[in-house]
Amino acid sequence: MDPLFDPRHVRRAFSRAAAGYDAAAALQAEVRTRLLESLDYLDDRAPLVVLDVGSGTGHAAAAMKKRWPKAQVLALDLASPMLRQAKKQAGWWKPFHRVCADARALPLAEGSVDVVFSNLCLQWVEDLPAVFAGFRRVLRPGGLLLCSSFGPETLGELRAAFAQADAAPHVSPFASIAQFGDALVAAGFRDPVLDRDQFTLTYPDLPALMRELRAIGATNALATRRRSLTGRARFAAAAEAYEPLRDASGRLPSSWEVIYAQAWAPAPGAPIREDGHEIAAVPLSQIPIRRRSP
Template identity: 75%
Template sequence: MPSLFDPKHVRRAFSRAATSYQAAAVLQQEVAKRLLESLDYLEEKQPQVVLDIGSGPAYSTAAMKKRWPKAQVIALDLAMPMLVEAKKQAGWWRPFSRVCADARALPLADNSVDVIFSNLCLQWVEDLPAVFAGFRRVLKPGGLLVCSTFGPDTLVELREAFAHADDTAHVSNFVQIAQFGDALMMAGFRNPVLDRDLFTLTYDDLPALMRELKAIGATNAMSNRRHTLTGRGRFAAARDAYEPLRRTDGKLPSSWEVIYAQAWAPEPGAPIREQGHDVAAVPVSAIPIRRKPRE
């Protein structure tokens, strides 16, 4: 069965976006700030090794190195050009390590990391339980995982607009919050806490939205995507379908659902899945939605 996502396309898209990402990724930086606040769960504990998976240009990596100057902080990203940009964040006074690798195959030893931080990277991963199992492998017992991903309400307006143009998927599929929680439990993580936000960004027109998606590398990475240009006719059909959503301020809205999770690695010898316990689904009704407009 073919993979849902094309990892080579993901690498190319983020490599091309390396120089434009920092300026365009306003939402990503806002989500990163909220994730960084989650590190207060460590209280006074000083981690020895911190891993930022999908670091991009290392905005969060630099913040964690500032927070824990004595720790070994590692920026890991699939795209080498992102790590070149990350070097600018490090500086000679707070250097951190940079590793080009895939989140699905972490090149780190078992039980070697105290904190894994991953901001808006996991939406490009198809097999979440397998990836989380890899995260658990490298985390020390009791280590902390703090991560975020996009939920299914992300770019829903764009998805529906292009559905009027053709039958090809133009927006990647994003995981439900309950599935995200299930994947953590399946990998053996303990005490997961999930939350979500729904942001609304606005744009002058559809081309402006598409330019921003390209600037942050968030292009359609699905394996069954159209491999030819969209074409003027299909783009015009999508534009016309989007237009009725224009707001009274003259802007077009774009929804971005963000799922946050915190979880702890189990003690040594804990099974991947406890006997007698099914996967603990997280009811959507129990998850608060904080609606944060960003315009």
Template identity: 75%
Template sequence: MPTFDLRHLKHAFGRAAPSYEAAAALQKEVESRLLESLDYLDGRVPQVVLDIGAGPGRASAAMKKRWPKAQVVALDLALPMLRQAKKKSAWWRPFRRVCADAAALPLADASVDLIFSSLCLQWVDDLPATLAGFRRVLKPGGLLLFSTFGPRTLGELREAFAAADQVPHVSPFAHIQQVGDALIQAGFRDPVLDQDRFTLTYPDLPALMRELRAIGATNALAGRRRTLTGKARFARAAAAYEPLRRDGALPSTWEVIYAQAWGPAPGAPRREAGADIAAVPLSAIPIRRKPG
């Protein structure tokens, strides 16, 4: 059974498209920090840039401004997000918009110089397989930059709802070691990982839930309860959260993992079931033919 309900994700982020930018202060900060890592290109100018989980297109526009001659592609699962992104795609600096799933990229092999993805990969079911897809479209020597949430994210909310309901209300998030292992398994070269922790505060639980809804981060677990949470359960969760109140506000932890890696040389092996699997193009395999 998949971890996430893809239809629910599309709907939630589509519904959040008009409110996203006003509510996504943390997401903007993480995106800005990830954009600073573009300096690792050492002055190289990419020809094709892919922004996966582009949302309203803020990073896509920033990269198009940085490299006006590059082809920048903003890819997102939610079409309404891409309609918001169109507002940032000025006629003198346009970028392309593609509605697609990060786990099934509709791009040719070795066609992208830079993959940028900020706070998208926490929504994929199979991180190693998704990163293998990233490797497929990234050119040898191309740069992969992404951020994702770590397991401490929304820990207070997770525990509060666990005290009120047996059904999970908060998504699972990969540990930094799992992210590193997934990069190595996919065959990326020289991975570097870092992490930040942010603490946001809210006057009460409804305020936190309103913000999550405004950015599309609602409960998208495939095994979620399909009925409304209910006033009684919500009240029990709020009561369980209340002892954490400090200086008149409730804290909410957000752990962010940053990753950087490089596309390997052609034919470099990837890890699969503990073994190295090498990919060799058919044209490179000599064929002996018997004389007719």
């Protein structure tokens, strides 16, 4: 099967975005804050080793080092320029280690991590069960996984506008909350809890939205994407298709669906399935949906 995403493109896009990422990533910062609040589920337990997968510029790693000064905190990212930016967060008072590696092949020993944290990284990974299996491998029994990802409603307006102008895809497809839950179950995680937020950001025009997407590295990473530049005629057609969506203040809306997941690594030797049945289930009817605008 041909790959869905081009990992080299993902690495290049985030490498180019590293220097100006924080200035443009307001939504990412808000989601990070909400995900960090979920660390309270550890109660008074202090982890020894914490892994931040897709750490970007290192703000979450720095926050966890501040929360647990005695813990070994590892910031792991595919793009080395992001890790160079992360060094600015790792002062002598809150040092953490930086590792350039792929989330799909974690260079850590089995059962060596107490917490795996991953904020808005997994939307660039097509095989979620395999990645979650890797997370389970490195987590100690009873370890905590906290992660977030963009859902399929993200950039729906942009997707629809370009679909009227061009047959080639311009927006990456993202896994649904049901697929997220299924992947956690398939990897053997216990007691998964999922939640989602719907954010709406607004922009003066389509070029402003596209500039922000480039600034945060969120460009089209599909392996089947058009390799040439989007022509002026196609871009103008997409902009025209977007125009009717302007809100009462005259700005263009952009939807961002964020999925959050929390789960626990099972006891040693726990099977992924028991008696042919899944060891955990995610009843979608019980997943709350919060709709907020930052």
